[in-house]
Amino acid sequence: MILVYFSLAMWLMGFIILYYIIKESVVLVGGMEIAVLERRWLGRNMPQGRVVARKSEVGVQARTLGPGLHFLIPFLYKATKSEFLEIGTGAVGLVESIDGNPVPPGNIFAKEVAGHDAFQDGEAFLENEGEKGPQIQILPPGKYRINPFLFSVGVEPAVEIPQGKIGMVTAQDGAPIDTGRLLAKRVAGHSNFENGRNFLEAGGQKGPQIDILLPGTYRINTKLFTVVVTDATVIEQGMVGLVTALDGVPLPEQEFVAKSVAGHSDFQNAQAFLDTGGQRGPQLDVLRPGTYYINPMMFQVSADSVTVVERGQVAVVVSNVGEEPTQEVKIRLGAAQAARPQGGGFQEVYVVPKGYRGIQEEVAGPGRYYLNRRAFIPYIVDTTNITIDWDDAKDTRFDPLKVISKDGFTIGVSVKVVVRVRPDQAPYMVAKVGSIDNLIIHVVHPMIDSSFRNQASATSAMNFMQDRQDEQKKAEDRTKSELEKYHVECVSVLICQITLPQDLMDTQTKKIIAQQEQAQYTEQQKAEQARIATEKTRAEADQQKVLVASEINVKVAEQNRQATIKSAEAEGEALRLKAEGEAKGITAKGEAEGNKILAVGEATAKAFELQGKVIGGSGLTAIALAERIKDGQIKVTPDVLVQGSGAGELGGLLAAFLVNHMTKAVTPAGATQPLAPSMPQEATAGDAPEGQANA
Template sequence: MPLDLIVTYGWYLSIIPVAILLWASVVVVGGNEIALIERRWFGKKMPQGRVVALGNEVGIQARTLGPGLHFLIPFIYKATKSFFTEILDNEIGMIESVDGQSIPAGRIFASVAADHNSFQDGEAFIRNGGQKGPQIEVLAPGKYRINPYLFKITKGTVTEIKDFEIGMVESVDGEAIPEGKIFAQAVSGHSSFQNGDAFIKNGGQKGPQIEIIPPGSYRINPYLFKVTKSSATQIKEGEIGLVESSDGAAIPAGRIFAQVVGGHNSFQDGEAFILNGGQKGPQIEILPPGMYRIHPNLFKITSAKAVVIGKGEVGTVTAQDGAPIQMGRLLAQSVAGHSNYENGDAFLKNGGQKGPQIDVLLPGTYRINLNLFVVQVAPAVVIEANKVGLVTALDGVPLPEREYVACPITGHNDYQDGSAFLTRQGQRGPQLDVLRPGTYYINPSMFSVAQDDVAVIERGQVGVIVSNVGEDPTDEMKHRIGSSQVDALAEEGKERYVVPKGFRGIQEEVAGPGRYYLNRRAFMAYIIDTTNITIDWDDQEGTRFDQLMVISKDGFPIQVSVKVVIRVRPDQAPYMVAKVGSIDNLIQHVIHPMIDSSFRNQASTASAMNFLQSRSEEQLKAENRARTDLERYHVECVSVLICQIRLPEDLMQTQTKRIIAEQQQEMYKMEQRSQAERTEMEKMRATADQQPTLVASEIAVQVAAQKKTEMITLAEGAAEAKALEGTGEGKRLTAIGDGEASKIAAIGEATAQAYNKQQQAIGEEAIKQIKIVELIASAIEAGHIKIVPDVLVTGGGHAADGLMGMLTKLLPDVDLSALTKSALPLSLGSAADRTKP
């Protein structure tokens, strides 16, 4: 083989190992990879206790190779590829180192080493004193070239606190909490527990933390801090939050509630509460409606209804804490600045006292600490129409001896301001001032109110007022008044005197008609009628007194019904009250005994019949005596009337029989005279009843005679007429005429003579009646007249007048007067002829 060929082959053979060595020395790391290096030969031995090699030490190296082309000596180094550590957005990386220095005794987490570039420089971690074990630092979201052999990575989620939530933190490492404390003190710089190293370095304490985490997302090491979520404290409308602290300074002895400290932002800054001296236990401050981020383990929040005082109600308050009430007082003194007990701190600082309070709550809504103040709701005092409120104070200055009613004071606003009442030295007991109709917000623990009717004085009445308050009458006044009042003696007591206004006793000035809001404890009103008052003694139902029973002189019991009318003049009413007290007493104890005695005395001096018969005299005597007796009582007697006197039945029967016998005798005499007159009257009545028959008979006789005469006269006239017929035919007509004239004359003369005779025989009235009878006969015959009339009415006058009246109605078209006159001869119408015999 040629030499050059051998050289060529030798060259190639020498290149192949070099190429193989070079190929083995190249390490290509991808873009998302890292390479772990292990030194196998030719290096130092790692120190005792080390796990990861540094520099030229044999073993797995702390350093890693990043993405790119790297050259390593084969057989000395071995590269193992691994991927990047990736922490997502909602994750954190928790790290535990498998090598490093030992964690100091009592510590759980390793101290933070510098310049290790988020654990990506393992050698810097080891060289700078990185400690073996769980690390305080965490990895934020991102990609990291971390040696997985040196650091064990555990992924966790980001701590998220939502709205209306809070995060409570408990540290598992740090300094010990001081003895007596429950919560660790707050430290700065830890950025809401996201910087555990700052927390430890700044003295963070192991255990429950006083700080809380507000809503948000936090990268908190869950191995170092245990986070518990809780709802935020919400106080609704119409509610309050009562707070009790579980940590803080001790409440001073004798106090129940913790003092108020500032700067805690409604208990949301627990550290400020503790640092500013907040005390453990129930707090005075309350939470109004709203949303609060309060540590629930530090502060216990209890929701309670706000105090609502409705319309027509009043709230009474009892404080559970404060200074003691002064000896002898029932209610605590009023203090300013507590804003209707809503500011409990101001109440205590201003000297508020423990126990029932004198101030009350008016209608409204109040945010009051119900642990500090107990509120009771009571109805307001309502005085109705026509009523008056009588007030009794349960607290105040003692009432002076001998006084019935407390001295009035002003400025208490109708007892609604109890503090002003006490400040102005209001006296305990019944009060003089009264409450008129209306609504009053009065503390029932301070004042009791009773309702009474108003004093109503009607028209015709006056009110006599008896005052239990005022000055006592002087001796001079008593002497003067005593001399002006009948029987008003000093020993009867000062209330028996009629005194001027402002003095104790019966007031001389009366009250006229109207409504008066009188305090009956201080003033008694006697209503006196000034109009006439009637008092009856009878047996009627509803009368006050029964009939008077008296005995007459002759021993007969007599029942007397009496009516007495009295009157009290307005100016005399006070003196009447001073005498007897009231109208009822006057009637019952004065007038009734007086009238009874008066009539007994009068009846005993007269017999029963004389007492009855002298009624007017007895009435006058009783009236005069009553008037005289009542004048002593300042009462006017208007009249005394005897209404009825009842004697015994036996006595009345005897008297009645005697009077009846006398009356019967008189009656018999009168009846005898009456019968005699009646006999004469009946006789005349019988004659009058037969008069028409007698007249008719006489008329019939006269008519018959008259007809006879008429016939004779007619016959003679006929004879003379025939005698004249013989006169010549030539004179026939004349003769006939003369004859007819003579005939008519004869007939007329005969008729006249007949009527004259009839008139002389029966009279003109009888002739009229005959003519009427003839006319009636003709009318009946013609059917113009009903024989039986429907109604017959008779009256005075002659019978002919009655017949003429009837015929006038029956024959309205006939002139009866003319007809009767024409039937009579002209001589009948002459007054001279009518007067002839």
């Protein structure tokens, strides 16, 4: 029985020993676990300074066992299980090696070695001379089988730059920054500082970096690179950004603003700015409204309001940059010159063309200008009419003028002066007096005050008031002449009110009242005379109907008389003209007939003269007599034959009467009377033969 119990105890002890041996030699690692081994004995001692053992060395081993069933030499190794290292999305793992070679002096981070499979092969890390301390390489999101006794991993969120922000980067390791520089130079290949090894191998420098991070998410080793998130540069509407470079080539002497360089993309590429010779200090270029990703460790940006030139204004620009105008240029341009206080002395100011330092002859018209006030100083000048008042109103600049007249009275004068600056003359006005305010205070006001004092002292108070228009004209002429010297046009000088002493005004008032009363009496007298004339006119008006009828009758009679006279004169004139016409007609007809008869007679006489020379005078007479007989002009036989029976004288008279009567009855009007034969004057009817009578 005892033997049975002993055997049972031995079997139980053997089972326990076997279980313990199996337990110590078999390691089952879960799917999300690793096993870290510790070698307890039977191996080399670790070198001095090492804390993690390699193969054949006693101590915590660098290698690990992954998921699965593993068989170990019993009692030689002790396995400690650990879960996988998990790095979530939006995070990175920063690794620090607990063991390895020491980091060389001057370095902060261990060099990066290959072959360790993202720190999951600790044995390879040590064999490849991995260094102890912070590692450059980071672990991106994922799960890793990392020996926690060899590597300490801190999980940090990835660097996220929101919209409207930038990341300023400072490297904790690298080469020293070049002497005289504020920022480290740019190196290529580091992929926005995500690849620390390339950054260091390319000569990346320790300290503030010239490159910045734009909005986005970056897996950056924040132990190697410190990132500070700050606002991007925003220039609001109606503003302009003035830039000052903190690094670059020093400004030359006598220069206030750095020269403009190209290629820096509105100061967003700082390295290009330096490479093209950008100068340190205030910059000539400005930033217009918008958002800019500018490194504030390289450029300081201050916002300034834009220059607004309203309608009726121009901006005279004084340039602090450009070439200094030489004496030859000054003579050639004929630039206006003025002297203005500058510090302790005086400086000549010239109006110059574009590109030269000084007052620009070209003005800026109405509009909005993104002007760099460090380089260009604008002076706004009104080109519309500017009114300057001297009166008692609260909002006016000057009180009424107080002047003393020639007769010792104090006179108050309210004056209004209207001036205007032409746009093309504005630069010369600024060169002369600096501004409109200076012109009003130092030129116009003293001149107006002096003019009216001089004019008032040359005349009496009453004459000054009565000759107001002349006094105003004198002041205006003088003001126009004086302001032309300052390139300002005087539009008008107006005297608004003249105030005399009250006692003088009382005396003048009494005098005027007396004159008015005298004038009133005169007018009353004229009114009475007018009333008399009115009564007379009214009486005449009452008899106006009778007077009008009488006047009309007189006018009608006069018109009839005139008509009769005119009619008689017209008839007489008509008869006279008719008689004159008939007389002229008869005269003309007679002259024509006479000319005809004369012509015929002359022709006939000439013909008779020629015929007479041929046939003689008696032959010519016979021919003419025969022709007249042939033409019936001479009758040979009587037309009427009256015969009697011898009745004596009574019969002869009766016969003659009958012959004459019958001849008139038979002869047509206009016919030629028969030519009776010539008879002796003594012959009578009784001498003819008895019973015949010739008619």
